[in-house]
Amino acid sequence: MSHSSLSEQQRASLLEQCAALDTASLSDALDSLGIDAGLLGIVQQVPGTRCSGFAFTVLYEPVDHSDGFKNAANYIDEVPPGSVVVSSNAGRLDATVWGDILTHVAVQRNVRGTVIDGVARDLDTVTRLQYPLFSRGRFMQSGKNRVQLKATQVPVEIGGVTVNPGDLIVGDASGCLVIPADKAEEVIQRAIAVENTERDIIASVGQGLSLAEARRLHRYDQPWLAAAAKTPSAA
Amino acid sequence: MSHSSLSEQQRASLLEQCAALDTASLSDALDSLGIDAGLLGIVQQVPGTRCSGFAFTVLYEPVDHSDGFKNAANYIDEVPPGSVVVSSNAGRLDATVWGDILTHVAVQRNVRGTVIDGVARDLDTVTRLQYPLFSRGRFMQSGKNRVQLKATQVPVEIGGVTVNPGDLIVGDASGCLVIPADKAEEVIQRAIAVENTERDIIASVGQGLSLAEARRLHRYDQPWLAAAAKTPSAA
C-alpha cells in the first residue's frame, strides 16, 4: 500500500492513533513483526516535542562545483500537510539542511516535523516555535554551496533502515522510527495492545504484585495481543 | 567493607551526606586518594535531577538464540531501597535495558536512580517522573530478544572503571562516579573539605581578592584538608 493508495480518512485515522502511541510501544509491535524500524543516531532536538506523519523524503549530495552556483532547495512548497520531512544528508555534520526559513514554512503548511540524517541550524527559532526536529546534532554552517538537492520522494537510508516516501514516521524523546505504510494498521493495533499490557502491569505492581507476578498475569511474553486474545496465564 | 557490612544507620548517614555533595568535589576527594572514579561517557538524561545510592549491579549479554525465547528480566523485584541500579550492556546503543515499567517499579521501591552503560527508552515518562537516569544515550528498541540478563550483583566495568555491588554511586549534571564502599567515609569527609575550601575561595573573590590570592589564602593546593588541618598560608 503506497502513500497515495490511502484515503484522506485513512491517513487522518492513522495519524490520530499514532499521536497517542510511544515509539517504544510501536517498536515492540514492529519487533513482533520482524521489522527493523529505529533510526539509530537520530536525536530529539526540542525537549517535550513529538511528531507523527507521512514521510516526504529529501536526498542531498555533495555539491558538484562544476555545475556553478546552487540555489537553496525549495521542495518545501510541495510538501503536503500531515507530512514529516525526512532529509538525508549522509550523516554529514558540517553542513546544515534545515533552518529558520524552512521551519516557518513548515509550520505554516502544517508539516508535522522533520528528521535529518545530518544537522540543522537556527535551533533558537526551532525551539521557540516548539517545532519537532530530530537530527544527529546542530551546527550553523549552511548547506548552500556545500550540498545540493539530488532528489525528493525517493527511498533514503538512515542508520541502516530504509525510509520510503509515504511511510509513517513517529518521533518522541526516545528517538524516531519508521513504519512501512502497508503495515501501519497492523503495527498500530499491536502497539495499542502493548500499551494496554504495560498499563495493566504498572497498575498491578501499584497494587502490590511483584513485577514477575504482574508480567506473568498480563502475559508480557505476548504484549501485542489484545487481552481477550491472550492465552490465560498459568499463574 | 562490603555493602552488607554497613549498618542501616551507616548507610543512611552516607546517603544523607552524599545528597549535599557535587560529583566534582567527590571526584577531587577521590583524586586525592588516587582512585579513578568517573564513568566516562555516561550522561545525565533528565536535566535537574541527581542521585546517590548503593550500586545494585546488573550485567547483560547478547542473546544466545539457541536458548529459545527470553523473557524480560525481573531483577528489579530484588533491588533494595536506597539503591542505584547500575546496568551494564557493554555500551550497546541499539538495544535498551531500561524503560517505563522499570521506572515505575523503581520509583515505587524507592530506588534512587539508574546508570546504564548503554541506552534507555520511554524518556518522556522518565522525564515526567523526574527519575534520575544516566546513560550513553536514548533509543526505543527493546533489549528483548537482543540481549539477556547474565548476572546480578557482580562487578561490572563502565568507561574503564569497575563498579562493585554496594559501592556508592553519585550522579549530577556533570556525570556519574563510583566511590568504593570501604573508602566512602574518608571520601565524603574530604569532599566536604573541598566544598568548604571552594566556598571560601568564591567568598574571598566576591570580597575583592584575585583568584590567585584567594586560592593561596585558602590552600587550594590541599582543598581536601579541613581548615584547621591546613598548613597556614604563606600569603
Place this chain on the structure above:
Amino acid sequence: MSHSSLSEQQRASLLEQCAALDTASLSDALDSLGIDAGLLGIVQQVPGTRCSGFAFTVLYEPVDHSDGFKNAANYIDEVPPGSVVVSSNAGRLDATVWGDILTHVAVQRNVRGTVIDGVARDLDTVTRLQYPLFSRGRFMQSGKNRVQLKATQVPVEIGGVTVNPGDLIVGDASGCLVIPADKAEEVIQRAIAVENTERDIIASVGQGLSLAEARRLHRYDQPWLAAAAKTPSAA
C-alpha cells in the same frame, strides 16, 4: 586589526551589534567572504543562553609529571570584561578545564562566556547562573594533575578553525563560530543584510507566496546585500 587596535567604543559597538545576530546569519556572511568559521563539535551546554565577546585564548597540555605538583591556573584574573574565554584542551574528554570557581569569577568580571575544546564540570552551578558555556561535553574529573596551562593569548585551533586572541566569538543554540577581528565590521554588516533578507522572505511566505517566489523576490542568492544594493529581481 588586532584586538588592541580597536577603541573601547568600537569594541562596544561590535558587541552590541553581535548581540542581536544569530550564528546562522553570521556564518552565511562569513561564507560569502570565503572564511571558515564554525567550531565543529562545540555544543551549547546551557539551553537558552548565547554569548558574544572577544576571544581570550587559553592553551592546555598534558601534565609533565617531572615538573612536580601543578597548581590550578589563575589566568582568569587577567581576562578583561567583554571577553569570551576560549580554552583549548585538544578535545580531551576526561579532564575538565572549567568549573564553578572559574564560573563565579567570570560572572563577577563580566566575562561573557566560555568555549572549551574539551569538557567542563559543575554544570549544575553553571546552569543555575545561566552562564553561557560551550564545550564538547561534561565530566567531573579535574584537570588538576592531568593537564597544565601551556600559554594564554596564543592562537588555538578548534575543530579545524584557528581562533586568534581578540577575534570575535559568537555562540547560540546552533553552536559557536569565530569572526576574525579585522573582518568583524564587514561580517556584521553582511549578517544584518542576511537577517533582513530572511525576515522579508518569511513575511512574504506568510502573505501567501511560495518559498520559491519569496526567495526570488528577495534575492536569496545574494542575501548578504542590503536591499538597495540588490540587482532587481527578474521575477
